[in-house]
Amino acid sequence: MAxxxxxxxxxxxxLGITASAFSQNxxxxxxxxxxxxxxxxxxxxEGTIQGIVDSINRLHPTGSCSxxxxxxxxxxxxxxxxxxxxxxxxVKVHCxxxxxxxxxVTEIGQDSESRTRVNGYEAPGSYNRTIKYDLPMEQIVAxxxxxxxxxxxxxxxxxxxxxxxxxxxxxxxxSRKGAKMNYWGGAAVGSExxxxxxxxxxxGGERRxxxxxxxFRLREDSGYLRDKDTLPVTELRFGxxxxxxxxxxxxxxxxxxxx
Numbered sequence: 001m002a003x004x005x006x007x008x009x010x011x012x013x014x015l016g017i018t019a020s021a022f023s024q025n026x027x028x029x030x031x032x033x034x035x036x037x038x039x040x041x042x043x044x045x046e047g048t049i050q051g052i053v054d055s056i057n058r059l060h061p062t063g064s065c066s067x068x069x070x071x072x073x074x075x076x077x078x079x080x081x082x083x084x085x086x087x088x089x090x091v092k093v094h095c096x097x098x099x100x101x102x103x104x105v106t107e108i109g110q111d112s113e114s115r116t117r118v119n120g121y122e123a124p125g126s127y128n129r130t131i132k133y134d135l136p137m138e139q140i141v142a143x144x145x146x147x148x149x150x151x152x153x154x155x156x157x158x159x160x161x162x163x164x165x166x167x168x169x170x171x172x173x174x175s176r177k178g179a180k181m182n183y184w185g186g187a188a189v190g191s192e193x194x195x196x197x198x199x200x201x202x203x204g205g206e207r208r209x210x211x212x213x214x215x216f217r218l219r220e221d222s223g224y225l226r227d228k229d230t231l232p233v234t235e236l237r238f239g240x241x242x243x244x245x246x247x248x249x250x251x252x253x254x255x256x257x258x259x
Contacts, residue, residue, distance in 0.1 A: 063146040065095030066258045069104030082106070084142040091139050100258055106143055108255040109134045112236065115157075115249050122242025124170045129236040131252065137176060140232060140255065148259025150231050154185040155222035157249040158211035161240045163194070163221065171211075173225075174235035181230060184209065186223020189230075194221040216245070231255060 062068050062082050069075055077097045081090045096105040111132045121127035133140060144150050156163065156171060163171040169182045169192070186195025194209035196202035203213040210219045225231060232255040241247050 064143065064257065064259075065093065065097065065104035065106040066147070067104070068095060069097055069102070075104075084139060085146060087139065087142055091135065091143075093135070093143070096256070103258050105256050105258045106147065108140055108143070108232070108257075110232075110252065110254070112250070112252045113254065115251050117247060117249055118161075118238045119241050119244075119247040121239055124168060124239040125172060125237035127236075127238040127241070129250065131232070131234050131236070133232065133255070141176070143257055144228050144231060144255075147228075147257035149226070150228050150255065150257040151224045151226045152185075152231055152233055152255050153222070153224055153251075153253030154233065155220060155251040156184070156211065156238070157218055157220045157251075159218050159245075159247050160214060160216050161211060161238075161246045161248045162214045163209045163211045163240075164192075165240070170239040172237050173233045174237065175230035176232055176234055177230065178234070179230065180237075184221050184223065185225050189227050195223040196221065211248075222251075 062071065063084050064082060065080065068080055068082065075095070075097055077095060079092055080095050081092055083090050094107045094109070096107055099105055112129055116129070118127050135143075154173065163169065163184070171184075173181050173184075175181055183189060183191045184194040187193045187198050191198065192208065194202070194211075196210050197206075197208045202208065203210040203219055204215070206212040209221045211221050213219060225233065233252055236250050236252065238248060238250065
């Protein structure tokens with residue numbers, strides 16, 4: 001009799017434990033379902049909020065890194081989404097938030113930023129480097145038009161290679177409108193000079209550029225282009241590097257706009 005009672009007690013306890021386990025499993029499953037349901041609601045709300053933000057940005061576009069910096073002064077340098085007037089989609093650009101006294105500079109990269117050798121091209125402009133930008137030209141122009149200032153660094157290092165021979169340019173760059181530009185970085189628009197030519201400080205007393213010294217020494221003409229109507233540079237053209245003793249190196253910086 002005692003054994004029977006003992007077995008009954010054990011069985012009753014087992015039933016209680018089993019029932020409790022099933023109950024706990026049900027609670028866990030219900031909790032998991034509730035978590036999934038809440039996660040879906042949060043995702044839906046995030047999508048709604050992003051839609052509202054996008055609508056606000058289209059009505060009041062953050063059209064440059066400078067505007068973004070004004071709205072949020074603590075913003076660090078990095079890639080951000082901006083909205084441009086006249087365009088329906090957003091654009092991702094790199095913002096330099098530290099240079100130019102932290103005003104917020106929109107930077108547009110391209111494929112010719114590294115130092116590139118030029119050799120074996122004698123005729124004027126026979127070397128042709130077409131510049132490929134990270135953004136379509138339509139978007140680049142919109143950024144330029146919404147900015148107060150833009151600039152692009154350009155440099156040519158030359159060894160026994162002239163940029164001008166008498167009144168004939170052997171090197172030039174091409175504007176976004178396809179125009180041949182005969183002035184170099186740091187010089188006035190249309191001056192047909194390099195930066196040193198503006199201050200009469202070119203090597204050997206040359207009138208236009210340091211490279212026109214044409215000696216057996218690596219020289220340089222460089223500076224910033226700042227004409228918003230012609231930027232960015234779309235082609236680089238060089239010549240006067242036909243022999244093995246004549247060569248050069250070109251470097252083109254990012255297009256940078258602010259204000």
